[in-house]
Amino acid sequence: MRPAEHIKRLVKKLNDTTSAEMDQRVLTDVLHTLAESEKPTALTRPKIWRNIMQSRITKLAAAAVIVIAVLVGINQLGGPASGVAWGEVVRNIEASPGFIFRMKQINNDKEKGIKEYNMKVYGSAEYGVRMDGYLDPQALVQTYASLKEGVLIGVMHSEKMYTRQPLTGDQLAELEGLDPKEGIREMLSVGYRKLGRKTIDGIEAEGVEITNPEGARISSDDPIEVDSHVAQLWVAVETGLPIFFESKTICNNGTKEFHNVQDEFQWNVELDESEFVPNIPADYTLQEN
Amino acid sequence: MLEDRLLVVWKFKRGSKDAFCRIYEKYRDDLLTLAKGLLGEQVEAEDVVHDVFVSFARLAGQFRLTGSLRGYLATCVSNRARDKIRARTRQAEAQSPKIPSVSDSDNPAARAIEAEELARLRHALGQIPFEQREAILLHLRGGLKFREIAKRQGVSIGTLHGRYRYGLNKLRSLLNSEVKE
Numbered sequence: 024m025r026p027a028e029h030i031k032r033l034v035k036k037l038n039d040t041t042s043a044e045m046d047q048r049v050l051t052d053v054l055h056t057l058a059e060s061e062k063p064t065a066l067t068r069p070k071i072w073r074n075i076m077q078s079r080i081t082k083l084a085a086a087a088v089i090v091i092a093v094l095v096g097i098n099q100l101g102g103p104a105s106g107v108a109w110g111e112v113v114r115n116i117e118a119s120p121g122f123i124f125r126m127k128q129i130n131n132d133k134e135k136g137i138k139e140y141n142m143k144v145y146g147s148a149e150y151g152v153r154m155d156g157y158l159d160p161q162a163l164v165q166t167y168a169s170l171k172e173g174v175l176i177g178v179m180h181s182e183k184m185y186t187r188q189p190l191t192g193d194q195l196a197e198l199e200g201l202d203p204k205e206g207i208r209e210m211l212s213v214g215y216r217k218l219g220r221k222t223i224d225g226i227e228a229e230g231v232e233i234t235n236p237e238g239a240r241i242s243s244d245d246p247i248e249v250d251s252h253v254a255q256l257w258v259a260v261e262t263g264l265p266i267f268f269e270s271k272t273i274c275n276n277g278t279k280e281f282h283n284v285q286d287e288f289q290w291n292v293e294l295d296e297s298e299f300v301p302n303i304p305a306d307y308t309l310q311e312n
Numbered sequence: 313m314l315e316d317r318l319l320v321v322w323k324f325k326r327g328s329k330d331a332f333c334r335i336y337e338k339y340r341d342d343l344l345t346l347a348k349g350l351l352g353e354q355v356e357a358e359d360v361v362h363d364v365f366v367s368f369a370r371l372a373g374q375f376r377l378t379g380s381l382r383g384y385l386a387t388c389v390s391n392r393a394r395d396k397i398r399a400r401t402r403q404a405e406a407q408s409p410k411i412p413s414v415s416d417s418d419n420p421a422a423r424a425i426e427a428e429e430l431a432r433l434r435h436a437l438g439q440i441p442f443e444q445r446e447a448i449l450l451h452l453r454g455g456l457k458f459r460e461i462a463k464r465q466g467v468s469i470g471t472l473h474g475r476y477r478y479g480l481n482k483l484r485s486l487l488n489s490e491v492k493e
Contacts, residue, residue, distance in 0.1 A: 027480045033433050034452045039345045045358050052362065053332060053369040135466065246371040
């Protein structure tokens with residue numbers, strides 16, 4: 024009877040070697056890949072939103088900025104269309120001292136299963152951003168990006184722990200005014216089309232759509248290759264402010280799907296500074312990242 | 313570690329053929345062995361390793377390595393092998409068009425015996441469940457820790473230990489039964 028150790032030794036002795044033909048095939052295709060991918064894409068840029076998402080606690084929140092992103096991009100690109108003056112939309116947002124909206128993110132991973140996140144986003148040009156998210160109905164996660172203190176704080180109440188990390192100068196520059204600038208311009212620079220009008224929750228709106236995969240802003244722990252991407256933004260004709268955003272991104276040969284919906288927007292909201300100051304109970308533990 | 317330095321070179325000099333070649337040369341045989349152990353089929357195993365390296369070249373500048381490069385590449389191979397197996401409509405027979413390398417023993421008789429044992433082991437690997445095979449090969453050939461494999465399989469460390477142990481026992485049983493026959 025062979026002992027288990029013998030089996031282990033045998034497994035370790037398994038040894039296949041690549042053939043010259045295989046080596047040639049791999050190297051040829053890799054060089055071709057490198058030549059094709061010399062031009063960096065938006066996905067390769069470590070923007071603030073990606074950095075924020077790299078924190079386990081706070082990564083739920085990053086998609087919340089997509090609406091702002093889309094609008095900045097439109098401002099860079101677009102002339103006015105009939106009804107909604109797209110060039111005015113960003114100015115309308117900038118004139119709003121604060122905003123609130125709801126966001127739902129559904130990640131469908133062929134291997135890891137489906138995860139759904141729901142959150143409420145509070146934004147203030149003066150104080151920063153706060154996002155209250157739920158991993159499940161019992162697990163509240165709060166994220167604070169403070170412009171005044173220059174810190175990013177994540178609080179996971181179910182675990183009684185929090186993270187605290189400084190925002191770098193570049194990150195702060197991007198946060199101020201809630202304007203992701205370059206990264207966002209890239210997203211829209213890939214092109215969009217107008218969708219015309221439709222009524223959403225009784226409000227007449229006009230929309231635009233992005234379908235170029237390079238417009239996707241996805242964060243994942245795994246390497247991501249975007250197969251397809253569709254994002255729609257709808258803006259109220261009367262106010263020139265967004266009321267609905269939805270994106271669906273399919274990645275890695277259809278094995279990962281990211282679905283994001285943002286709605287229930289409230290604009291021109293006066294938010295108090297206290298809304299952006301985390302109240303961390305004394306028995307919570309600081310988690311080192 | 314050398315592999316970390318290689319990765320740094322690769323990531324920051326993306327496009328450097330030399331850096332990529334060093335990574336490829338360092339890991340190609342290990343990954344092919346792993347893929348073939350998981351799939352039991354040479355052509356599919358070569359395709360998996362090819363695809364892993366091409367994807368690595370495409371994405372190297374984007375991902376954040378949290379473990380070893382060897383472990384990362386081994387995990388990529390395992391993921392793709394799993395996809396291949398799922399896509400199969402019938403179980404491929406574990407046949408090798410190449411004779412596996414054996415020990416450095418100078419004794420021809422010992423080498424012949426070992427070659428035969430390795431051939432039986434390959435056949436036996438194809439007969440145990442994928443999760444058990446994956447646990448054994450990722451640990452013994454991919455260098456991954458049990459907790460890393462448990463995480464990727466989405467199971468507890470206890471379950472993973474069980475799969476590893478049951479897999480080894482099954483292999484042992486299969487090899488012994490063949491000897492008896």
